[in-house]
Amino acid sequence: MTKHHIRTTINGDETDVLVEPTQSLLDVLRDELHLTGTKEGCATGDCGACSVTIDGNLVCSCLVLGVEADGTEIETIEGMASGDELHPLQEKFIEHVALQCGICTPGLLIAAKHLLEENPDPTEEEVRYGLAGNLCRCTGYQKVVEAVLDAAQVMQK
C-alpha cells in the first residue's frame, strides 16, 4: 500500500510521518509514532479510550484517518503535564483514586480537560453527561466525577 506523507504538530512538536491511507490516526499515533498513551478500546468510536484533541476539538482518534491529520495540531495525553508538573486534573485523578486499571484514564483526562475548557464550573450532572462518551469499567465513575469537580474548583482559582 502506498504511504502518504503527513506533517502535524503533536504536543507542540512538528512531526512528519508516513501513513497508509486506511490507517486511523489512533494507529498512526500508537504504531508509527509510538505514542502509546492513547488507547484503543473499540476502534468504533464507542469507548473514548482514544480521545485526543485536533485543533482544540475533542475527537475519537480511531474515527479519524491519519491522512486527515495533515496540517493539524494534535494534543495527546503525553502532552498534558508540563515538565514534571502534573495538570490539576492528573493531580486530582490520583488524589481521588479515580483510576484503577487505568486503561480509560488517558481518554478520560483528555475529555475532562476539554470539558473544563468549555465549561469551567460544571455541575455533577454536566460532568456525567460531558464524560458519557468515555467508558470506564472499573470505577463506577464516582471517583472520576469527584476528581473532575474538584479539579474545576482548583483550576478556577
Next chain:
Amino acid sequence: MGMKPSPYATKIPYEEKDNKVVGGRPDPKNRSDAIDKVTGRARYAADYNLPGQLIGKVLRSPHAHAVIKSIDTSEAEKLPGVKAVVTRDDFPDMEVEHAASGELMVNFRDVTRNMMAREKALYDGHPVAAVAALSESIAKEAMKLIKVDYEVLPHVIDVRDAMKDDAPLLHEDLFTKGAGIEPDPSKKSNIATRMESKLGDIEEGFEQADFIVEHESNTKAAHQGYIEPQASVANFTEGGTIEVYTGTQGHHVFRAQIAKLLKMDISNIKVVPAELGGGFGGKNNVYLEPLAAQLSRKANRPVKMVMTRDEVFRATGPTSGTNCKVKMGCTRDGRITAAQAELNYQAGAFPGSSLPLASITVFTRYDLENVLVVGHDVVCNRPKVAAYRAPGAPMIAFAVETAIDDLARQCGMDPIDFRLRNAAKQGTQTHFGPPLGQIGYIETLEAAKASPHMKEPLGPNQGRGIASGFWFTIGNDTSATINITEDGTASLIFGTVDVTGGMRSAFAMIVAEELGIPFEKVRTQVGDTSALGFNFMTAGSRGTAAGSMAVVKATRDAIHRACEIAARKWEVETDQVVWENGHARPASANVGDFEPMSLAQLCREATWFGGTIAGHAEINVAMGGPGFGTHLVDVEVDRQTGLVKVLRYSIFQDAGKAVYPAFIEGQFQGGAVQGIGMALNEEYIYSDKGTLENPGFLDYRVPVASDVPMIDTHIVEVPNPDHPYGVRGIGEVPIIPPLAAISNAIYDAAGVRLLDHPMSPPKVLKALDEAAPAEAAE
C-alpha cells in the same frame, strides 16, 4: 475446584493492634502505578513492541456450528509479506487433563480446541487459523485467501434448548456425569454435569412452611467488558525459549498452560505480565498467547497480536446465561423452613461453567435446615464462558433474593428484618460443606437498616429494593520477595497481578507498617515468572487477601535478617533483639545498653555481618475470610417508556479490615455499577443463525457516567480471624446483589416482578402492560 484444604496451608491469626499506615489514606501520589497511569506511560500489553515484530491476526469461524472439512492456506502463504500461518495442524492434540485456572477448572483437551478449532467450529468467532505478516493490512489480506471448507450443522444457543433430548449435540463424546448419575454411553448429551448438594429433608421443610414462593429466572450472557482488548507479544528464540508479554490475571498459570499446549519445558518460557487494562475474570484464560508463540516459532520473529473489540465479544468468555428455578418456604413468623434451587448454566462450547461456584453461593447468607440444590452444566454454541466477578453468583442471587423479598412480603415483614431473622452467622452449617467461621453478614444488614438511605422519602413510581450477596476468598500458592536496598528503603516483588492498581498500594502499606518506615519508602512491583516461585492467579478475591499473607511473611523474614545483623554487631543472640518502630532494639535492659539501629544503619553493616537484608515467602495460603454485602437501591420506573432509572444506591459490605479504604470504596462502586449494567442493559443477542448480533460497545451497552448516581459505600469491619491484618477478599461481592436489588425496587415502585434479564425498557413495559392491561390501553 481442585482446592481441597491442605493441612500445610498458611494461616496467620489476626493481630489486634493500632496501625499507623494500614487503614489510613496515604498520599496516593506514592502509589507505584499512579503517575504512569495519568501520563500515558503505563505499559499495557498492546503497548509493547519488539524489534522486527510481525503482526498476527486470527481467522474466525462465521458459523455457530460446523464441521471443518479442510483448510487450505497455500494462497495466503504465497502472499508477499506473510511470514507464517498456523492452523489446528500446528498444535498437538491434548488428552483430557484438568487444571485450576482462576476460579474455574480447565481441561486441556478443550483449551487447545478453544484457542484453535480442531474437528468443528463450535461458535461464531471460534479461531480456525492465524497469520503473521509484516503489517496488519497484509495479515488481513492473507486471511481472505485462506479457504475453509465448512459443513454447517444445526446449532443451539439457549440453555433450555440445549438440554432437550433432540438438541443438536456439540460433542460426540459427551455424556452426563455427576451426582447420582452413571455416565450412560448410549445417551450423548449437552448436559456435561449434574450436581447436587443437600442439607436436612427438603420435603419435610416444605411441609412446615406456611408460605411458599417459586421463582423462575432467566438471564442472558453478559461480558466482563474490560476496556482493554486481549493483546500479546511473543518472541520465540532459536534457543527454544519464549518470552511472552501479555495482559493476564495470572502469568504463572499462563506460562504452565503455554508450556503444555506447545509441549515445552516450563522453564523455557518467561511470561511478563503487562499492566492490566481490566480483567474481572475474563483474563484468566489463554487465547492469543499460544497462537502468537507458535507463529513466532514458525516465522522466527517476534509476533504481536491484539484483538479487536468484535473479537473480544465474539470469542472471549462472557459469563453464563442461565435458567434458575427457586422454591422457598417459610413460617408465618418469618423463619425459612425449606430452600430448593435448580441451576441450569450455559458453559459455552466446552464444559465448565461457573456452576460449581454458583451452587456454593445459592443460599449461603441464610441459616437453613433443609436445602436442596441441583445444577446442570450445559454446552451450547457460544464462546466458552469465563469467570466474571463472582462467577455465576449474580444470576442465582437474582432468583433467590427476589424470592426472599416475596416471602417477607407474604409474612408482612420488613425485608431487612426477614433477612436478619434468617441470617447466617458464625457456626451456620452450609449446604456444601464446612460451617461458616467469623463473618459479618448481620452487621451489613444492621448497617443498612440504620443508614440515612432508609429514611429518604420516595416519590410516585419510585421504589426501594434490597438484596445481599456472599462470596468466598480463595487462598492458593503465593510468593513474594522483599529486598531492603542500601539506603534502607524497600522494594517488594510479588506475584499476584495487580488488577486494580490498589494491590501495589495495599502491599506497600503493609510493608511500611511491618518495617516501621514511611509508605513512600516502599516501592512495589509485580514480578515476571522468572522473578518468583509459582503464584496462582488474581481471582477469587484472593489478590490482596492471599497476596498480603506472603507479603507479611516475606517482610517478617527480612526483619529477622535485620535483627540478626544487629545481634551479630552487639554480640548477642538474634532472639534477644526485637523490631520496633523501624529499629532493631535490645529485647530488654538485660540484653545490654545498645543504641537502636534503623534499617538504613543496618544496611550499612549488612555486608560485614553476613550479607544483604532480604526476605521471601513461598506459601500456600489457606482459603478463608468470606465476604458478605447488602445493597440498597432506589429506582424510578417510567411507565411510558419502561425505563428504570437508578436514583440512589448504597453498599454495606464486610471488608474484614480495610487496608486502603479509598480503593475498597472504588471496588464496591465499580462492582455495583457492573451489576447495574447487567441488570438493566447488558445482554448477548444472537441471530437465528447463531451469530452474535451485538459484538460492540454501541449495542452491548455498558453503563456510562450519566447512567448512574453517586454510590454510597459503608465499609463494615469484622476481621478475618485467619489473617494478621484481618483482611477479607472484597472484589467480587459487589456485583452480586444489584440484579435482585433492582428487581425488588421495581416491584416496590410498580408492583411488577421482573425475573427476565435484562430489565430493559421493553421487558419492563411488557410487565407493566400485563399487570394492568386496561390501564395501559388508555
